[in-house]
Amino acid sequence: MAQKPEQFKDLGLDSRLLTALDHMGLTTPTEIQDRAIPVILTGHDLIASSKTGSGKTLAFLLPALHRLMKTKALSKRDPRALILAPTRELAKQVYVQLRSLTSGSSTNIALVLGGENFNDQIKALRKEPHVVVATPGRLANHLDARSLMLSGLELLIMDEADRMLDLGFAKELNQINEAADHRRRQTLMFSATLEHAEVNEMAEKLLRSPKRVAVGAAN
Numbered sequence: 001m002a003q004k005p006e007q008f009k010d011l012g013l014d015s016r017l018l019t020a021l022d023h024m025g026l027t028t029p030t031e032i033q034d035r036a037i038p039v040i041l042t043g044h045d046l047i048a049s050s051k052t053g054s055g056k057t058l059a060f061l062l063p064a065l066h067r068l069m070k071t072k073a074l075s076k077r078d079p080r081a082l083i084l085a086p087t088r089e090l091a092k093q094v095y096v097q098l099r100s101l102t103s104g105s106s107t108n109i110a111l112v113l114g115g116e117n118f119n120d121q122i123k124a125l126r127k128e129p130h131v132v133v134a135t136p137g138r139l140a141n142h143l144d145a146r147s148l149m150l151s152g153l154e155l156l157i158m159d160e161a162d163r164m165l166d167l168g169f170a171k172e173l174n175q176i177n178e179a180a181d182h183r184r185r186q187t188l189m190f191s192a193t194l195e196h197a198e199v200n201e202m203a204e205k206l207l208r209s210p211k212r213v214a215v216g217a218a219n
């Protein structure tokens with residue numbers, strides 16, 4: 001029996017996010033959004049996969065922002081959410097969608113990419129951003145330089161985890177995990193595929209009793 005497709009407004013998201021989606025001309029979630037958003041809203045850790053172009057970015061940004069809007073910050077100083085992406089280009093794409101969702105709000109976002117001026121990034125991090133979007137290598141450099149602390153981190157999100165691991169970022173992911181090591185953190189891992197031994201190993205280490213959502217997979 002064909003079901004009426006779920007609309008974004010049926011997912012229980014904050015009205016400010018619904019307004020932003022409206023401005024972006026989006027009404028109907030994609031399958032990964034429809035399935036991942038409710039799980040993330042329950043506060044569970046999640047490992048999720050669906051193919052490129054299926055809308056994974058909003059599948060994590062919407063529930064992440066919802067959580068930040070609905071809860072009090074653990075720390076005034078530390079970022080509340082950290083989103084890691086494998087490349088500068090992909091991190092920028094996440095940043096652009098994040099800006100669209102938060103335009104007109106006072107959300108302070110820092111984009112921390114490899115290949116850009118380190119001292120400028122230190123200045124941006126001193127402004128106590130709520131959300132940091134970063135490539136793993138440069139983020140790890142800032143942990144080494146103590147230009148940011150992650151002890152108050154509420155959400156750790158790894159976008160394209162398979163590619164991050166293929167690019168050799170396992171060490172940085174472990175370092176970031178340890179810097180943000182506390183029980184109240186929610187961790188999300190998105191990947192094009194879950195058929196990737198290293199992704200599963202990393203999930204084992206970084207996620208706590210994760211739920212799994214796989215769109216378009218055999219299992």
Ligand code: ADP
Pocket residue numbers: 026027028029030033050051052053054055056057058
């Ligand atoms: P993925 O990360 O899975 O490769 P993206 O998050 O980059 O996919 O989304 C791919 C494209 O689909 C983007 O241009 C995005 O704006 C668009 N998109 C995302 N969600 C929806 C939706 N619910 N309805 C229509 N377009 C969408």
Ligand code: MG
Pocket residue numbers: 056057159160
């Ligand atoms: Mg993506």
